[in-house]
Amino acid sequence: DAGVIQSPRHEVTEMGQEVTLRCKPISGHNSLFWYRQTMMRGLELLIYFNNNVPIDDSGMPEDRFSAKMPNASFSTLKIQPSEPRDSAVYFCASRLWEGMAAFFGQGTRLTVV
Amino acid sequence: RKEVEQDPGPFNVPEGATVAFNCTYSNSASQSFFWYRQDCRKEPKLLMSVYSSGNEDGRFTAQLNRASQYISLLIRDSKLSDSATYLCVLNSGGYQKVTFGTGTKLQVIP
Numbered sequence: 001d002a003g004v005i006q007s008p009r010h011e012v013t014e015m016g017q018e019v020t021l022r023c024k025p026i027s028g029h030n031s032l033f034w035y036r037q038t039m040m041r042g043l044e045l046l047i048y049f050n051n052n053v054p055i056d057d058s059g060m061p062e063d064r065f066s067a068k069m070p071n072a073s074f075s076t077l078k079i080q081p082s083e084p085r086d087s088a089v090y091f092c093a094s095r096l097w098e099g100m101a102a103f104f105g106q107g108t109r110l111t112v113v
Numbered sequence: 114r115k116e117v118e119q120d121p122g123p124f125n126v127p128e129g130a131t132v133a134f135n136c137t138y139s140n141s142a143s144q145s146f147f148w149y150r151q152d153c154r155k156e157p158k159l160l161m162s163v164y165s166s167g168n169e170d171g172r173f174t175a176q177l178n179r180a181s182q183y184i185s186l187l188i189r190d191s192k193l194s195d196s197a198t199y200l201c202v203l204n205s206g207g208y209q210k211v212t213f214g215t216g217t218k219l220q221v222i223p
Binding site (some may be wrong): 043 | 143147155156159162200204212215
């Protein structure tokens with residue numbers, strides 16, 4: 001059974017470029033989460049979806065960040081334009097239903113130079 | 114006050130020792146609790162759920178104290194492979210937002 005699949009695993013981009021991170025949740029899961037992790041700030045919840053609908057995006061740092069979930073099997077996190085301070089590991093996680101634990105993808109390591 | 118607070122450590126313990134971590138939370142309406150472990154440069158992985166009555170999984174015991182709003186994790190007979198960061202996690206709110214603590218780093222020493 002495939003877990004949460006994220007792509008790309010690594011991304012190096014220049015400041016000002018658009019970056020798109022992708023996530024395929026576990027089939028049948030109804031919640032999807034995007035997190036960002038840095039040494040300084042730990043794991044930060046950026047946004048989460050329930051049944052493809054964004055529930056809480058208060059963690060999205062600014063308008064340069066946007067996330068979509070067009071269907072139950074795919075989500076994207078976009079940064080436009082990217083800045084060096086966006087360098088971090090971005091994790092996607094999915095959950096079967098509200099009372100259960102979330103399962104994480106392997107993450108995308110983003111470096112903005 | 115942060116929603117979930119943990120002592121960052123590091124906790125350096127010898128092999129075979131027993132070690133305990135606590136985690137406090139501020140939202141009394143939190144409904145589900147978990148411990149995750151995260152190895153260096155890897156994703157967080159579920160270690161165990163935490164039930165109101167307390168629960169055990171091998172060398173690991175988790176407890177929940179709703180009155181004092183904390184959860185704990187006890188590791189007995191520590192192994193070198195237990196070295197990792199342990200994250201306290203809770204689900205709260207109408208759609209059960211998942212909130213992580215900052216983690217406690219454990220280093221088991223030979």
